[in-house]
Amino acid sequence: MIRSLIAALLTATMLLTGCGDTTEKEFYAGKTVFVYVGRPPGSGADLAVRSFVRFWQEQIPGQPTMVVKNVPGGAGSRVWNLAWDKKHPNDLEIFFSPVSGTAVIVREQGLRADLSKMPLIGALTSPNMTFARTERLASAENLPDVTGLKFGGQGPAHRFSVLGRLTLDILGVDYVSVTGFSGASDVFNAVRRKEVDIQTAPLNFYRFTVEPNVVKNGEVIPLWYNPIIDGTGEIIPLPAAGDIPSFIDYYESVKGEVPAGELFELYKWLLPNINGIVYAAFLPRGSSPAAAQILSDSFTQVTQDEAYRAEEKKMFGFNLPVVHSEQGAKILDDMANAPEATRVLLEKYIQQAR
């Protein structure tokens, strides 16, 4: 009884003097934190998460051991379902994986988890861009005049397929959509073999694989990048894009007017959402807010850590834009509660490519 009383008094004193914060921070000391990634070992997402985690464990107070575990499956949805089904969260399990925005919006079969209801620790996004073969294209500007082009993409619901097709349709390009490739490098191989003419791919893929091999020798030219738009509708500047114009700038330069129409409205709505979050880290529902705060703060610190930024720059060619937890939570909420008309239009648009 006396022991309990003393303990209670000590705890109260610590809380009042601000030591409670320290206690919570020390929660991670000597512990092992498991980080689940929903892609197989060796995939791009797996390597990106592993690289991030090396620096993250240094930034979390108490410097826990962080161990990455792969739980691929369900086309990337299994890891989220696993997080969703956690009945007894212990603040020691983080779910850090790519988010498929279209799966969230069109409520794809297989994804049971409601990501907007799980505590978001932090997120990163990764810009993407579109390029084309020059064989059929004298310059980037004459794209709308060329007929019979072939656009290559992954699954019809993949964000690169959706964004790539949308931009071509908004421009009124005469093209055939060829979807069903296994990954960005498969589409690119088809570009190199002259089987397809246009591809939308991650900007880092462009910088590392496309540019040195086929841009320098003039086989391929960049067309535009799909901008990342913040919650207020402002385009976030992307120095990594260099001379490549945003799609909206490209449209204005070739058409002499601002884009408009139903598909452009869909594109505008999608940009801050499916383009706004690419990798996201969550805790399961019911985790302690204090743990979420500690992890969120340390997540942000990693993205500001010079050593991490240098390594990230080596891996991606630039630093991935950071999405803070409040901003990310809003994006997830917007996607999960997409306006019915937008959701139906997107579903129909995806269906057209099937």
Place this chain on the structure above:
Amino acid sequence: MIEGMLAGLSLVLSWPTFGYLLLGVFIGMWVGAVPGLGGVVGLVLLLPFTFSMDPVPAFALLMGLYAVTSTSDTISAILLGIPGSVASQATILDGYPLAKKGHAARAFGAAYTVSALGGVFGALLMAVSLPFILPVIFAFGIPEFLLLGLLGLTMVGVLSGNNIAKGLTVGLFGLLLTTVGYAEATGVPRFYLQTEYLLDGIPIIPIALGLFGIPELLEMAVKNTSISRVEMSDDGRGGLLRGIKDVFRHRWLTFRASLIGTYVGILPGLGGAIVDWIAYGHAVQSASDKSMFGKGDIRGVIAPEAANNASRAGALIPTVAFGIPGSLGAAILLSALVIKGLQPGPDMLTVNLGLTFSMIWDIAIANVLAAGLLMLLSRQIAKVAFLPAHYVVPGVMVVLLMGAWVATSSMGDWWTCLAMGALGYAMKQGGWPRPPLILALVLGTLIENNFQLTMQLHDGFSWMYQRPIVVVIEIAIVVTIFLAARGITRPKSVQVKKADDGDLPQSLMSLILAVIMLSVFVWAYAAATDFEDAATSEFPVTLLMLAIPLALLILVQDVRACFTKVKECGGTASAIATASREWNLRLSMKFLGYLLAMLLITYIAGQLVALPLFVGIYARRWGKFSWVVSLAYAAVSLLVVWGLYARIMNLHLYPSLLFG
């Protein structure tokens, strides 16, 4: 060029680079030897350690591992009939029968020699081919890949044994399994039984381990025989030397298989998966005496092992020089390049030529080192083939199940493994060939995707006669089918006799399988015709239209055979009793019951309890070991599961009801 080669060699031989290469070789030998792990898992484990290293030693470590996993995966393929990885599946066909005959050391001798030669040959060939390899890679478009996939599938004819109808049906069943989950062309899920596990398709590792591994372990447990069905004789050093001599006796086959391995290996996404099967098929087709293939012909070990080691170099060069990864392992190496700030592409053939050549040397030297080291160990390893079954079965079962668990780390992996184990056992008893199932699994998605893409990219079927490489592959397919058919029809008298020669238990089991296959096909057909999009339903409907008549044909044959044999046997009751005795039904069911119980205990208490419990109880009750030995065996298995899989591999173990 010569300067670059010499510069690369001096980089590899400098210290500490050579030490890292050795370390990579040791780790590669280990991850290759454990079924289910393999090169990709090993590369992912090592990659973080290379982040802060200089490029040359970093790649020595990674390449050392990457080059040799396809050498050491031969151990489980030959000794246990369990594929260590996709690359060693064809080796089982003749390697395991050789071990059963007491010739494991001979098979090892041949496999390691040929692995070293294939690896060195592939590396040198790639070095010489660098200037002209790009046009070769880009000459293969999507239609060519489709045809190459179909050429791989025609190997079903080669692998079907005596009954080509059964071989084709099994192949079609394998193709059907590849359609489970999201269709890549449309993103629509198919045949997934509303389960999350099946949405991404059924992973191949649990299928391969279950289909080949469980039937062998079950038979060993039930009969308590060693792997080798003959007594140990002089098959130690003598066997090893005999294997080495075999390689030089079949030097032209080694050369041709290495050539196939190198050039098929460069084809992105396809090479590594089918290269051993194509080499095996070539060995069978080019042999004048085919009678021993599948029963322990050393050429059936030489061809796939030469090819799969040669393909490692084949996959590396397009990755480094052109940024086109030929396999998942090569994709990880590509990431390693990028992390080091190196751009794959022309620079790797000019300013960084020394580094590129150092990687080629890494492969060549690693292959020689691994072959030498494994050769030294193989006499001891081969002795496992003569151990009594009860020493081997529980330990291997733990490794097999945890290997299956590597696929997605969910209970679905174990259920798949177990279901495929039961199917594999039934196929073995019923005389249905198992290899076509694996080959179809490897090729199914590739064939469907490339078919869909070809049809989207090209109007009609003009691509079938307008593209020269397509025409050449078509001719190769026709020739393969012709030779396979001729192989079946030529010894007609023998063939007819063999078809009817199956005893009653075999015919009865075959009948049961035919009924199951037919039911699955009919159900899948009904489901496939309900899919909304043509691109989603086309492939499964087409293959089921072929599969249903074939299954019906087999059913009719089996009903006839059973009817005749039941009469000969003196009635149904007597026939069933005979079959049950032959199948060791009671003990087989008991063994499967042990496995089922272990799965259920995993749900309640997790793997760290269930697996050691299985090992302990098996050792005590089946093996009749003392309590001390049984407990020690269980403790070691606990250590392996916890230490190797949970701690070192960081696998996500099942969150059980009791321990979360």
